[in-house]
C-alpha cells in the first residue's frame with residue numbers, strides 16, 4: 001500500500017486498557033483519505049468511558065468525542081458496525097479491506113481469534129482477515145502475561161497476525177498521554193505500510209550531528 005492510496009481498514013476496539021491508543025489512531029485516521037469500518041465492543045466502550053471520564057455509548061459517539069477534543073480535519077469516511085452483527089459486510093471475505101487493527105486488544109479477544117470461536121463481529125472480522133491472508137494487527141495490553149496469553153499470541157503470530165503490544169518507547173521523552181498514543185499510532189500506520197509520523201523519528205547522536 002503506498003501512501004498515495006486510499007486506505008480501506010477494519011478498526012476494532014476491544015475492552016483492554018489503553019483507550020488513548022485507539023483515540024489517537026482514530027484522530028490521525030480521520031485526517032487521511034479512505035474508509036474504515038469501525039466496531040467497538042461493549043467492554044471497550046466501558047473502558048473508554050472510565051479512561052476519558054466521558055459518557056459515550058457508541059462507536060459514533062467516540063468519534064464525536066475525538067472530534068470535539070482534538071479537532072482533526074474530517075477527510076475519512078467511517079462506517080459504523082454493530083458488535084453483535086455477525087452477518088454484516090465485514091463478516092465476509094467477499095468484501096475487500098487492506099487490513100484490520102484491533103486497538104487496544106483484550107486477552108479475551110486474542111483467545112477467541114486464536115481458537116476460531118468467533119461469537120461477535122470483531123472476532124469474525126479478524127478470523128476473515130486471517131483466512132483471506134490480509135494484514136491483522138493486534139495491539140494487546142495486559143500485565144503480567146500468563147502462559148495462556150503467551151501461547152495464544154504465539155499461535156496468532158504463527159498464523160500471520162502481527163502482535164504489536166501497547167509498549168510505547170520513552171526514549172523520546174513523551175510529555176503527555178497524547179504523545180504515548182501517537183507513538184503507538186505511528187507504529188500501527190507503519191505496519192499498515194503508511195509512513196505517517198505523528199511522533200518525531202528517533203535520531204541517534206551520530207545521525208543528528
Ligand SMILES: Cc1cc2nc3c(=O)[nH]c(=O)nc-3n(C[C@H](O)[C@H](O)[C@H](O)COP(=O)(O)O)c2cc1C
Pocket residue numbers: 013014015016017018041042043044046047050105106107108109141142
Ligand atoms: C476498566 C477495565 C479495564 C480492563 N483492562 C483490561 C486489559 O488491560 N486487558 C485485558 O485483556 N482485559 C481488560 N479488561 C477486561 C476485558 O474488558 C474483558 O475481558 C472483556 O470481556 C473483553 O471483552 P472484548 O474483548 O469483547 O472487548 C478490563 C476491563 C475493565 C472494566
